[in-house]
Amino acid sequence: MVGKHAGDALPAEALFDEVLFERRGRLGVITLNRPQAVNALTAGMVSAMLEQLTLWADDDSVAAVLVRGAGDRGLCAGGDIVAIYRDILDGGNATADFWAEEYRLNSLISAYPKPYVAFMDGLVLGGGVGISAHGSVRIVTERTRTGMPETTIGFVPDVGGTLLLSRSPGESGTHAALTGAHLDGADALFLGLADTFVPSGRLAELAAALETQPVEAAVARFSEQPPASTLERQREWIDACYSGDDAEEILRRLRAFGGETAGPAETIAAKSPTAVKVALESLRRVRGLSLAEALEQEYRVGLRFLEGPDFREGIRAQVVDKDRTPHWQPATLAEVSRDDVEAYFAPLGERELQLSSKETNHV
Template sequence: MFPETMVPTALRPAIQSEEHILRFNSFRRTHIILQHLAMSKHTNAAEEVLLERKGCAGVITLNRPKLLNTLTFNMVRQIYPQLKKWEQDPETLLIIIKGTGGKAFCAGGDVRAVSEAGKANKKLSQDFFRDEYILNNAIASCRKPYVALIHGITMGGGVGVSVHGQFRVATEKTVFAMPETAIGLFPDVGGGYFLPRLQGKLGYFLALTGFKLKGRDVHKAGIATHFVDSEKLDTLEEDLLALKSPSKENIADVLETYHAKSKIDQDKPFILEEHMDKINSLFSANTMEQIIENLQQDGSSFAVEQLKMINKMSPTSLKITLRQLIEGSSKTLQEVLTMEYRLSQACMGGHDFHEGVRAVLIDKDQSPKWKPADLKEVTDEDVNNYFKSLGSNDLKL
């Protein structure tokens, strides 16, 4: 622009006005760009989970395929209010949850973020577990039929958003495990409720060893309610969405039809069938020391293999997990989640969880240095401290 002294007086207001418009436009452009960036950041976060109404159903799609659909705090905070809305909505008659990418339904909670927050004393480690467990409880008490398509890896937090629903559909690519004792945690998200209710001592075995169940075995173990060939999963979903005003019975009929037609591994015995008697006797002790002694005395190749796995786990985690399952076997789900919230917060304040996350997920050296490193050094008093009430900070459901 010209220096103002060189401009005729009569033209000055117009030029000042033009400068003002340009300045305003420049400001507005910047504002729009910043707003767009903020929105795209929000949109990216929102796209971690898709919440859509399709036909008669509310459909939850976990959408972090590159990260195996691991559950973030943001996802939990979006799913819960939408679930409650759909539960109240007379037009929504069914809720479906699934994962994208084909590899995983949900490989667990984002424990790395939780560990980083916990070490920095941030509130996330309190809020994440609190909100996650509230969501688990909401799924269990949901008055609308809830169908989880647990195709691919289903572990930890992924188990929490599926196993408490009415219907869980596994495929030949489903991999179920609760491997938390390997990262200094415990099988949470209501594991203390559903694991001890599996046949015999199967749940205790799965919780303490982190053993993986695959494909039809997830159904045979009683974790999935139905089994469907993965190539039929899309058609199954379409048939569920096409139902006009489905009742729980209509949905069960559709699932049963698909289940009955599935031939994959139909005649294969349950992978642990030949070991169930051993599992029931060896894992029926009330202390970890006794379970280890049972396995040592048994000496079979199966027992030796389980010992090898258990010896890699956090001694503290093993002891709190065994007690969690024993106590959980006679508690309601709400009581179990309250207990597990106490355990989660004690783990955040301890050593092993952060060390387990470092060894398994960050440095990936798979060599955690547990403290204490030996079961004998984990005293009853240590274990009791994990179960102590948090007073006004206890989980309220």
């Protein structure tokens, strides 16, 4: 079980199965504690984080918050997709409930009234992006491998990822979303998913400095110039190939352009055609929306994917059976009609996620 504490009752170090909360000086520290699963998020972890962050927001003894991952593999590999797979097979509501709570956590992090520092070291994928890239101080390292790889498992970016990637320079976010590529720290900075580069070997020193020093000064002392971004170098062909709203045309341009576009073309061609088209539509529709509105749209789309075949099949092929040979339905982009895509965005009625100011204003 994941433990919970009242603000003043929190001891110097509180150890739970899945997440650690501790107060070090004026710093509240959250450590995701499932290193064997690269700290993949469970419902219990999300609920505990939501509660503790709400308490710390009103605690004058906590000046800033730090989130990091246990072990040496990464901050967070995303949500627990094996649990999602089992819930799909059981026809349960656990995944819908998990997403609703997770999206409330993402919204809280985005509006947090104190510096929220995320160590985006190692793997930071999917839900890991949701608990880091919405924060106010986002730190990457030479070990960072981040991204939204959902199309690989027949799903689409969520946790506010569609909004984040829609704001990336040019069409670089579209490229990242459709290919699901793992990106390094320099690319994360270019995309706008992070702010600062700090060598991984200095994170422990930075964490110690944050206990007593103002966040801005401590981070500035340890930050360094990042390497060059590959995505920034590729900006010309990315913008040329990914503009527009037609997935088939994007694929045609990538194949026609030649050179280093051949890899992304084949990567996208191997993804779920439905996921590719709905991800593209999601990125286009989210422009100009608030984070709350974006999360509501992602929830609407996500529940529709739970009802379809590709999300279940993608998890099976990649994580359960690990045969890496998903059988998508439909199998080609041409078979996914405009009506099919629009159906993913239709209102859910009573099942809608309502992220009103009343519900999300924990702080």
